Amino acid sequence: MLDSVGYPSVDALMDAAVPAGIRVDRSLVSSIPDAATEAEALRELRMLAGRNTVRRSMIGLGYYGTLTPAVIKRNVLENPSWYTAYTPYQPEISQGRLEALINFQTMVADLTGLATANASMLDEATAVVEGMLLARRASKSKSPRFVVDADVFPQTLALLRHRAEAVGIEIVEAALAGGAAVDGEYFGLFVQYPGASGRLWNPAVTIAAAKEAGAVAVVAADLLALTLVTSPGELGADVAVGTSQRFGVPMGFGGPHAGYMAVRAGLERQLPGRLVGVSQDAAGQPAYRLSLQAREQHIRREKATSNICTAQVLLAVMAGMYAVYHGPGGLTHIARTVHDRAFAAAKSLRSAGVEVVEGDFFDTFLVRVPDADVVLERARERGTLLRRVDDTTVGVSFDEVTAGEVSLGAVSLLEIFAPDVDVIENVSAYGELPADLVRTSRFLTHPVFNTHHSETSMMRYLRYLASLDYALDRGMIPLGSCTMKLNAAAEMEAVTWPEFAGLHPFAPAEDVRGYLDLIGQLEGWLAEVTGYDSVSLQPNAGSQGELAGLLAIRGYHRSRGDFERVVCLIPSSAHGTNAASAVLAGMKVVVVACDSLGNVDLDDLRAKIEEHAATLAALMITYPSTHGVYEHEVQAITDAVHEAGGQVYVDGANLNALLGYARFGDFGGDVSHLNLHKTFCIPHGGGGPGVGPVAAKAHLAPFLPGHPFSQRGGAEFAGGPVSAAPFGSPSILPISWAYVRMMGADGLRDATGAAVLAANYIAARLADHFPVLYKGDDGLVAHECILDLRPLTAATGVSVDDVAKRLIDYGFHAPTMSFPVPGTLMVEPTESEDLAEIDRFVDAMIAIKAEADRVGSGEWDVDDNPLRGAPHTAQAIAVADWPHAYSREDAVYPFAGASVDPATTTARIRGKYWPPVRRIDQAYGDRNLVCACPPPEAFA
Incomplete structure (x- = not known):
């Protein structure tokens, strides 16, 4: 690999790639222990678990003991076919997890009595906040007032107050159950059903009065209670929110759990997060895919309706299967x-x-x-x-x-x-x-909820769905920007231990000493590797970490009397959630241009800083850049912002290209969020769970997320909460703890070098076939490279979609499509992949280029070729009359004609992945929106 990129060693490669001015001082003594073996790390985790005391919890407040059916625990939670899967942006190879999610959506919609539910939220309290924001968008009232039931869960009220203040919403508490009248105008109303006190009352009259006043009614409802009591939809609610935790998902000291949101007809296009819908494939067969706002942050940026671009898929699958x-x-x-x-x-x-x-x-x-x-x-x-x-x-x-x-x-x-x-x-x-x-309406009438009640049937159903999908247990998922590295089995082992899984998030401090030790150690390690002074693990997604960091900057400026500092500078190449998070933190987004190499345009940056010097709050940058390049002028960028009185937010999405070689806090970062589900191995789980801790310098630390129920009391940060639980999603923190503990400081550095080498190896091998769009000063990329397919499309008519779908026939998940540049593929191999798998991907891309050239030469018609017809199902080729100019073998066994290694070819044929559906018509699904389980006859 080094020969291909032209360097004698990984150190030499990294010396050339990473700017000298930002490299970490390797003489510093690390607080991270030397690497442990798997057995040693698990023994230490057992000791930490032993410091926790699991008692019978009767605390409630949205967190309850539940029994996870063993068939679901073994075949979903502990199954890499489910927990190593990626977000279903390639729906043809995600039909299993998409069906599981549409089961979840149907379950929520049925129980809440509303038309449409999304594919899950981060937790109940953040779902209530999203309900409030939806109400403000949908209401015709111009009032800033949001009326909140006085019997609300206290953690929800704390989160509502913190989030509302930043966007100018006034929270008005009212004893709604006691018949309190609400004076004046308001845009929304929120009811807890049943209340925090347990009180169960009929809010129909209160909801009707709110709607008569032009307000939108939001109800947080207990899903288990809804099997016995009248649904929110029948009571007149516009929006229902809550959690599905008690449907088989352990309390886990607070998470992760799948929150939910459902809306009445007419509000489905206002739903935040992800929504699974039904469309049809090229053969006219029903097929699932993401609908409407999929990745809206990348499209609408600061006009996005929410900064949440993820879900809690693995937990939603568990909850949905509990109902099945x-x-x-x-x-x-x-x-x-x-x-x-x-x-x-x-x-x-x-x-x-x-x-x-x-x-x-x-x-x-x-x-x-x-x-x-x-x-x-x-x-x-x-x-x-x-x-x-x-x-x-x-x-x-x-x-x-x-x-x-x-x-x-x-x-x-x-x-x-x-x-x-x-x-x-x-x-x-x-x-x-x-x-x-008393509930009289029926629910869960679809056959899927009335069939799989034996372990045999349930096991086979879960196996069937997993067989439809492509996850890391099948092969590489080379996604740029998302880092699909392997979640090692040893790292995952402690997740289901009762000492970690069985604790209520508000258990007393003396019962959770092991958790607090683990959290403290992980916070310290993360602070060291990023160059910051303090870390909060509370944010339960990267988007929430972004928001927490920006709210800390806002709090810092306001504490100094700088209320006018509201402008947030964001490069045009940035992740879309950056702009959406800035708006939700009460900031005004100003876009900074990028140059032809993908770097921040320094001249434009200086001009924007000068123009907004008096009102500058922050600059958000990603390092290495979203284009996958180490920007050499990053120190000059951060210095210019600081000189104008602003703060620098460094997005930590690409930390896995920096770990051990440079630290955000050393080259001018004031605050960053990290993605533990990227750099630190928490699994994507089909699109969640995630953890997005926020790290900051000492002057911002007082404004990091705190929590009214934190077991650390006065030692906790003083900022408002961003998640329902004090430590967000702590039951999966043992994964990242184990990763760091088994890698040690040297291992983390080695992983970075291996990832950067792999990306540059792919760029070098494919350079003669696909231009690499952005490179650094030495012709090197960071941990990912962008392959420019636009010249290929211009010459042959073969689109980036054609290449992505054709990769399925070769047995691959496609790289990231058209982000950050339309018509490109962003490739990130990660350090988890060995050379054979990387070469298999390179061979596939070279073979696809050769196929495209056959289209360009006229040998294959531009509308009838293996790329345009991809992906090919077994059913598609099992026809007597093959209607295409290319052969069946070209369609489904392309490597047979492309490989020169017979042994490798045989293995590829035997391990063939067969997609369950052909290419899906996305537009048809948006025009004909169906987001619940279709009837069985639809598949006849």
Whole structure:
């Protein structure tokens, strides 16, 4: 590989690629321990896990014990076919995960009684914020006021207040359940259903009044409760939001979990995030794909409706499969059991003289006590965690786990609340629900929710869906900008350990010491490798990390009285989420031009800085650049911003091209977000989960995300929260901890060198076939290269789409298409791929170029050739009358004629990946929007 790029060693290559002025001082002593073996790292993780104490959680507040069916745990959560998959931007090879997501969407739409649900949100609290922003867009009211139910989850209220302030929204609390009237105009209304107190009431009249006033009604609803109580849609809600956590996804100290959002008819084009829809392929067969706002941030930038460009796919798949496995009857039975056990417990407590707050409830009720702290400690001694509401009020929440425990019920609770009362047995009782809230409408009627109720059937269904997809367990996914490296099995192992998976995010600090140690160590390691002073792991996606960093800059300026500093400079090549995040942080986006080499245009930057010097808040840059180039003038760029009083945000999306060689904080960065699902091996899982920690210099640290329930108390940051849980998605942090621990500082550096070498090797080998669009001063790229297909298209008519789809026939997932430059492919091989797999990709691209030349020469018609017909399914060639000028063998076994190595050719033929559908008509699906499970006859 080094011979191909013309360097004697990786060090020599990196010396030429990375600007000398920004290289890290290698004499610095690292705090990262020397690399551990897999066994050693797992032993240390076991020690950390042992410092956690898992007690029976009855805290509630949107986090509940749940039983993950073993068939789902083994075949989804622990299966690389699901957790190593990428976002389904190539839908022809993503039909399995797309079907799983449309199951999830159908489940949510059915339970909420609304027309359309998206493919998941980051968590419940951020979903409520997105509901608020949607309401502002959709409402005809010009009022800045958003009315919030006083019985809202406290973590949601904290997040709402923080996010609303930045965009000029006024939060108005009102005791809606108590019949409080809302005076004045408002654009939206939010109801928690049931409330944080557990109270279950009918908000239909309140919702109707809001809509009459021109407001949009948003309801956060418990999905399990909705199997028994009237749906938000039937109550008149415009939008429903919430979490699917209790559908088989462990609490995990707060995440990751799949939030949800559903909307009434007419609002589907306002939905943030991803939406899976049904279209048709080239043969007219139904096929799934992403609809409408897919990657809208790259299209609309600062006019995007949301900065969220991802989802929680792996968790949404789990929740959807939980509903498939249990079906409507099973879910209703679980809900009924939970409600009955809670009802019986409350009745028993009352019979013993304990004051249970009156009112209807589903699974949660409040108890008045002389001293809440005494009761909580007594409960903790008995292995149970209750919720402290105030000095004299305690909350009790039941769930699937506690409802199924024979030992837990009135007797156990009486030992806690009334230890002096002699009670021998539980009081058995069936719960009562308000007559006007009893659900009568049907849900989950589609056959998929009424078929796979045995483990045999469920296992086969999951295997079938996985067989339709292409993930890293099949081969390389060479996506530029997204870093599809392997998530090693040893790194993944601790995710399902109960000491990490079984903890409530608001458990007391003494129960989560192992987690706090792990989090503290990982924060320290990330601070060191980035050159910053502090790190917050709370953001649960890269977009949220961006937002957190910009809100920190905003808070810093405002603390100094610089309220006028609102301009954010963003290069034209930047990731689309940058601009959307800046707007949501209350900033005004000003675009900076890039030069012909893809670098920031220094003259334009200086002109923009001079023009906006008095109002400059920040510059957002990606380093290496979005074009995959190490910009040599980065220090001059950051100096110019600082001289004008601005702050520098360095987007950490490409950190895997820098780790060990340079640090953001050393060349002028004030704050950055990192993508742990890229550089630090958390799996993409089909498009989520992700973690986007934010790292900052000391002067910005006070403004990093804090949380009202953080177990670190005063040691936590003072900024407002950006996620529902104090540490975002902590149950997957052991993955990144294990990665750093097993790599050590030297291993991290070696990985960077290997990735940069691989990218330059591909660029060198393909240079005679496809121009490489951007290169650095020494003709080198960073960790990714952009292949310019526009000359090929001009000469032959073969488009970038044709090449991407043809790669499927060769057994590959396509590189990133048309970003950041239309008509190009951005390739990133990563350090996970060995030389044989990289050469296989190079051979495929060379063969495809030769095929395109046959089109250009006229040998194949421009509309009838293997590239335009790609991808080819088994069904497509299993016809008696083959209608094409090219052969069946050319269609589906292209390597057979292109390879000179018979052994390799045989392996390629035997390992052939067959796409389940032909090329999908994207426009047809947007014109004919269907975003729920199609009936079985559609596939007949």
